[in-house]
Amino acid sequence: xxxLSTALxxxxxxxxxxxxxxxxxxxxxxxxxxxxxxxxxxxxxxEGRAFIEAGMAEVRRLDAMMSLYKDTSEIAKVxxxxxxxxxxxxxxxxxxxxxxxxxxxxSDGVFDITIGPLxxxxxxxxxxxxxxxxxxxxxVRPLVNYxxxxxxxxxxxxxxxxxxxxxxxxxxxxxxxxxAAAVLKQRGANNALIALAGDIWALGRREDGKPWRVxxxxxxxxxxTLTVLELSDRYVCTSGxxxxxxxxxxxxxxxxxxxxxxxxxxxxxxxxxxxxRGSFIDPLAKVPFILGPEAxxxxxxxxxxxxxxVDEKGAVTTTQGIVLQ
Numbered sequence: 422x423x424x425l426s427t428a429l430x431x432x433x434x435x436x437x438x439x440x441x442x443x444x445x446x447x448x449x450x451x452x453x454x455x456x457x458x459x460x461x462x463x464x465x466x467x468e469g470r471a472f473i474e475a476g477m478a479e480v481r482r483l484d485a486m487m488s489l490y491k492d493t494s495e496i497a498k499v500x501x502x503x504x505x506x507x508x509x510x511x512x513x514x515x516x517x518x519x520x521x522x523x524x525x526x527x528s529d530g531v532f533d534i535t536i537g538p539l540x541x542x543x544x545x546x547x548x549x550x551x552x553x554x555x556x557x558x559x560x561v562r563p564l565v566n567y568x569x570x571x572x573x574x575x576x577x578x579x580x581x582x583x584x585x586x587x588x589x590x591x592x593x594x595x596x597x598x599x600x601a602a603a604v605l606k607q608r609g610a611n612n613a614l615i616a617l618a619g620d621i622w623a624l625g626r627r628e629d630g631k632p633w634r635v636x637x638x639x640x641x642x643x644x645x646t647l648t649v650l651e652l653s654d655r656y657v658c659t660s661g662x663x664x665x666x667x668x669x670x671x672x673x674x675x676x677x678x679x680x681x682x683x684x685x686x687x688x689x690x691x692x693x694x695x696x697x698r699g700s701f702i703d704p705l706a707k708v709p710f711i712l713g714p715e716a717x718x719x720x721x722x723x724x725x726x727x728x729x730x731v732d733e734k735g736a737v738t739t740t741q742g743i744v745l746q
Contacts, residue, residue, distance in 0.1 A: 443462055445460060445627070446462075447459070448473045453618070454490070456616075457616065457617050458614075458615075458616040459613065459615050462625070463610065472605055472610040475605065475608050479601045480601050483600060486511065486514060487597070489537070498510075502581075504582065504583050507573065507580035511577070512577055515572060520700050520701075522534070522570060528705060530566075531681070531707070531711050532592060532705060533680045534588050534593070535588055536565055536589055538564040539558070539680065541587065542557060543678060553683075564585050564586050565586075565680050593700065593704060594619075594703055595699025595704065596700040597617060597699075598621075598622045598703075599622070602624055606624070619659045619661070620656070620658045623657070625653060625654065633652050634652075635650045638661075640662070640690045640731050648729065648745040649746045655696070655697060656696055659706065660710040662677065679711045689713060689733065690732070691729075692717065692729070693706075694728050696725075702726065705724070708720055708721075713732075727739075727742045728743070
């Protein structure tokens with residue numbers, strides 16, 4: 422998790438030590454501009470390292486395909502050709518985009534992978550020490566509409582109808598985590614913890630046979646956890662306003678943009694979702710954050726997702742299956 426430090430993960434793992442025939446092996450590296458950590462329970466340290474390298478290789482492979490910041494990536498080529506021509510991509514990229522579009526449909530566009538132009542606008546202006554004007558936002562908003570993505574499965578092409586559109590797959594890290602988990606399982610690693618920024622896949626159980634323990638950071642007190650979740654074969658993702666933000670004229674501007682307004686959302690400061698598939702949970706994690714606590718809770722309940730939502734006053738609301746510790 423982006424909000425769950427590597428140190429905290431290690432503390433939780435260290436508590437499982439003591440078995441003689443199984444051992445916990447962990448490794449972290451920087452991929453996708455963030456820390457990726459994989460922890461596995463293996464028979465030997467060498468086996469554990471081999472498992473981890475296989476998982477990391479899958480993360481690197483998909484990052485090379487999905488990164489906005491690599492000119493050679495498939496997504497960068499599609500964005501560059503926006504409004505001009507379809508781009509041939511791998512069947513896997515077709516699958517990723519189709520899953521993202523499905524999440525956009527489920528959320529009625531509250532999650533939108535074409536949010537890129539608004540994200541870029543806000544990043545540029547905040548870096549300059551300003552905020553975008555109403556006119557600038559109005560000028561960019563027409564470029565944000567996932568319905569303007571043309572997916573041709575037969576030809577294996579993607580096309581963005583308007584020049585200047587930008588698909589941003591940052592909300593699809595869950596797909597990468599799913600694939601890394603699948604690789605580990607294929608290799609025989611059924612007990613593992615995969616952490617990609619604010620996303621964690623908890624596979625199986627710890628070395629001692631107990632569920633993995635994952636701390637959810639308090640959104641306003643960096644040295645505290647909101648709760649500790651005990652997870653087995655579950656995926657957890659948190660969206661929060663406390664990792665990437667700036668203060669301008671005593672107002673907090675965070676990185677989660679509401680595509681309906683073109684501005685950072687308000688009302689919620691942290692939303693944690695728990696489910697059994699990363700490619701489903703990750704894109705939807707921003708939905709309750711943007712919708713607000715009441716509409717957000719209705720949304721997650723409608724789709725059978727467990728959630729913890731913290732509003733801007735610090736009030737915590739959870740679904741029935743969550744027990745705060």
